[in-house]
Amino acid sequence: KAMGRNRYEFFTQNLQAEIVGHKRTADELLAGLENHEFTTRYQPQFDARTSQLAGVEALVRWNHPHLGILTPDRFLRIAEELNVAATIDQIVLETVLKDLKRWAELGVSVPRVSVNVSSRRLHDEKLIEGLKLLDIRPGQIAFELVESIFLDEHEDVVARNLEQISGLGIDIEIDDFGTGHTSIVGVLKLKPQRLKIDRQLVMPILHSPQERALVRSIIDIARSLGVETVAEGVESMQHAAMLRELGCDLLQGYAFARPLSFAEFTEAAIVRWARAAA
Numbered sequence: 001k002a003m004g005r006n007r008y009e010f011f012t013q014n015l016q017a018e019i020v021g022h023k024r025t026a027d028e029l030l031a032g033l034e035n036h037e038f039t040t041r042y043q044p045q046f047d048a049r050t051s052q053l054a055g056v057e058a059l060v061r062w063n064h065p066h067l068g069i070l071t072p073d074r075f076l077r078i079a080e081e082l083n084v085a086a087t088i089d090q091i092v093l094e095t096v097l098k099d100l101k102r103w104a105e106l107g108v109s110v111p112r113v114s115v116n117v118s119s120r121r122l123h124d125e126k127l128i129e130g131l132k133l134l135d136i137r138p139g140q141i142a143f144e145l146v147e148s149i150f151l152d153e154h155e156d157v158v159a160r161n162l163e164q165i166s167g168l169g170i171d172i173e174i175d176d177f178g179t180g181h182t183s184i185v186g187v188l189k190l191k192p193q194r195l196k197i198d199r200q201l202v203m204p205i206l207h208s209p210q211e212r213a214l215v216r217s218i219i220d221i222a223r224s225l226g227v228e229t230v231a232e233g234v235e236s237m238q239h240a241a242m243l244r245e246l247g248c249d250l251l252q253g254y255a256f257a258r259p260l261s262f263a264e265f266t267e268a269a270i271v272r273w274a275r276a277a278a
């Protein structure tokens with residue numbers, strides 16, 4: 001009995017520490033938004049056949065004053081709870097548009113940048129108005145959306161927004177495909193430009209014939225409906241070769257590059273990738 005009580009106290013102490021820590025992170029995050037502490041990393045995507053730079057994903061980072069560069073797993077959940085995930089998405093989009101101008105000035109050709117869009121943002125009635133204020137050229141930006149957004153209650157607003165987003169020349173990509181419970185047919189009905197196959201499906205293709213067959217059929221179905229496929233989490237050249245054989249269009253992962261800062265990305269684009277394409 002005594003031990004049970006101890007354990008209970010231990011539990012509440014832990015919980016209390018967690019709540020205090022959570023509160024502190026929340027305060028710091030709101031301050032970080034004011035202080036412009038959010039930045040982006042860029043991870044390239046390559047054409048599986050020609051090896052040319054074919055796209056880029058922008059990934060948010062928090063440059064925390066004491067902890068350094070933090071990845072989204074450290075703050076995105078709290079940002080959602082605080083209702084500021086859409087604010088972060090907007091900061092990332094504006095940063096990307098600025099960086100696209102800088103790349104153009106430097107003569108670096110960057111085909112297209114994909115940004116991640118939280119589901120909450122897609123429910124925003126004012127999203128389209130805001131996007132119209134930005135100078136987005138057709139085909140320059142893609143929105144990565146997770147499949148679960150198609151399962152929730154605000155279906156009509158989401159559908160309307162998706163249509164208008166396409167109307168603005170922004171590509172639609174389904175992110176992390178294969179981790180949710182949506183059917184491929186349901187997802188492809190929304191006519192996305194691209195389907196991103198999740199790392200969890202990509203990883204086992206070398207040693208598991210079943211998983212390989214699954215990825216092959218996803219690619220085949222997508223292709224038959226005119227939807228491109230992007231493999232994420234491509235960690236080895238063996239994976240890249242297999243995905244090419246399976247007919248995957250674009251490859252993204254550590255085998256090619258980690259998410260890079262603007263300067264690192266620009267240098268690689270000039271020194272390595274431009275030459276590889278030439």
Ligand code: C2E
Pocket residue numbers: 043058059060071072073076085088089092115116117118144175176199232233234235252253254255259
């Ligand atoms: P995601 O959209 O699926 O992005 C891919 C994640 O996989 C990134 O993690 C990337 O760094 C990582 N990755 C890329 N290649 C490899 C690989 O070969 N192996 C492994 N193990 N991982 C790889 P990151 O940057 O930590 O982002 C995590 C998630 O946070 C993203 O997953 C996305 O869902 C979310 N996220 C990132 N940026 C934003 C943003 O601006 N807004 C919103 N709403 N969500 C974002």
Ligand code: MG
Pocket residue numbers: 057116144175
């Ligand atoms: Mg993504």
Ligand code: MG
Pocket residue numbers: 175176196232
């Ligand atoms: Mg993804």
Ligand code: MG
Pocket residue numbers: 176198199232
């Ligand atoms: Mg993923």
